[in-house]
Amino acid sequence: MEDISLHVLDIIQNSISAGASCVDIAIKEIPADHSLYVMISDNGTGMDSSEAERSLDPFYTTRTTRRVGLGLPLFKAQAEASGGSLEIDTEKGRGTTVMARFDTRSIDCLPLGRMEDTMATLILCHPDIEFRYTHSYYDKCFEFSTQDIKGKLGDLLISDLSVIGWIRKYISENIEKLYGGVASEVDSGT
Amino acid sequence: MKSIQELEQIKQRTLQEVNLRKDRKGTRVVVGMATCGIAAGARPVLLAFVEEVQKRNLQDITVTQTGCVGVCRLEPIVEVYKPGEEKVTYVKLTPEKAKRIVAEHIVNGQVVTEYTIGAAEK
Ligand SMILES: Nc1ncnc2c1ncn2[C@@H]1O[C@H](COP(=O)(O)OP(=O)(O)OP(=O)(O)O)[C@@H](O)[C@H]1O
Numbered sequence: 066m067e068d069i070s071l072h073v074l075d076i077i078q079n080s081i082s083a084g085a086s087c088v089d090i091a092i093k094e095i096p097a098d099h100s101l102y103v104m105i106s107d108n109g110t111g112m113d114s115s116e117a118e119r120s121l122d123p124f125y126t127t128r129t130t131r132r133v134g135l136g137l138p139l140f141k142a143q144a145e146a147s148g149g150s151l152e153i154d155t156e157k158g159r160g161t162t163v164m165a166r167f168d169t170r171s172i173d174c175l176p177l178g179r180m181e182d183t184m185a186t187l188i189l190c191h192p193d194i195e196f197r198y199t200h201s202y203y204d205k206c207f208e209f210s211t212q213d214i215k216g217k218l219g220d221l222l223i224s225d226l227s228v229i230g231w232i233r234k235y236i237s238e239n240i241e242k243l244y245g246g247v248a249s250e251v252d253s254g255t
Numbered sequence: 256m257k258s259i260q261e262l263e264q265i266k267q268r269t270l271q272e273v274n275l276r277k278d279r280k281g282t283r284v285v286v287g288m289a290t291c292g293i294a295a296g297a298r299p300v301l302l303a304f305v306e307e308v309q310k311r312n313l314q315d316i317t318v319t320q321t322g323c324v325g326v327c328r329l330e331p332i333v334e335v336y337k338p339g340e341e342k343v344t345y346v347k348l349t350p351e352k353a354k355r356i357v358a359e360h361i362v363n364g365q366v367v368t369e370y371t372i373g374a375a376e377k
């Protein structure tokens with residue numbers, strides 16, 4: 066995968082397969098600490114402790130079309146390649162949280178990529194799932210929730226392409242706004 | 256800058272169109288979105304279909320995803336279902352190929368044979 070936003074899209078495919086009706090995505094960037102955190106939380110079926118342990122093994126999968134499951138092991142390998150880490154917190158019947166930390170100093174650290182494209186894709190294909198997106202950069206924060214948007218749409222579907230186009234631009238512009246104003250030189254001493 | 260007010264305008268405008276297109280059977284474009292598909296470029300392909308359908312203001316077209324189609328080396332894979340016609344499976348797509356499929360197959364009814372799974376397997 067070329068960037069973190071593609072991994073996020075992939076990791077959320079697991080949440081969808083697990084029957085989640087709500088998925089929370091949080092990106093937290095603290096460049097001065099060389100940290101980028103990604104948190105994906107769902108209310109799907111969850112895993113028991115042995116399933117959770119095995120989920121990080123590429124030779125474990127509950128899928129039927131292929132004998133290996135690559136999503137989680139790949140994401141973990143990328144986080145670790147940068148000097149970061151990945152953890153899973155899950156409970157059968159409650160849901161799953163995947164947390165990853167990337168060390169942005171490493172040349173092996175993946176770029177974040179287009180989160181607006183990941184969100185637009187997810188919302189278009191899964192209009193019945195509630196997605197919440199929180200992106201913080203130092204103490205600035207942007208929050209987006211499909212529930213809020215649906216409340217404003219009335220009879221119009223959130224998956225209508227005109228709405229999807231708006232969401233994509235809205236998220237992209239608000240992420241840009243997070244980066245504006247805070248001097249990016251903060252990270253340049255490293 | 257995109258604002259919530261603009262969303263209100265989109266709502267008014269689109270709801271009128273939606274009423275007109277109700278009950279009509281549409282074309283479905285289904286993109287494979289498992290790990291292998293995403294790694295091979297399924298997201299830009301899906302968004303290229305979305306952009307092209309919107310740009311041409313085509314009605315009755317649904318763009319959506321499925322899990323693994325099972326042939327990783329041929330990803331990104333897209334299935335096109337037109338009402339009353341057989342499913343067409345396209346493989347190894349790119350955003351450019353997606354745009355051509357919208358123009359030739361979805362709009363003009365001509366399957367882009369060279370991108371189909373049949374052509375790739377030969
Ligand atoms: N959010 C989740 N909720 C419940 N089970 C999960 C979740 N994430 C992963 N799992 C379990 O862990 C397994 C491994 O996940 P992983 O993403 O690595 O592979 P996969 O989804 O099976 O296949 P691939 O990602 O390669 O398409 C899954 O098959 C599933 O059983």
Ligand SMILES: [Mg+2]
Pocket residue numbers: 075076078079134135136137290
């Ligand atoms: Mg997976």
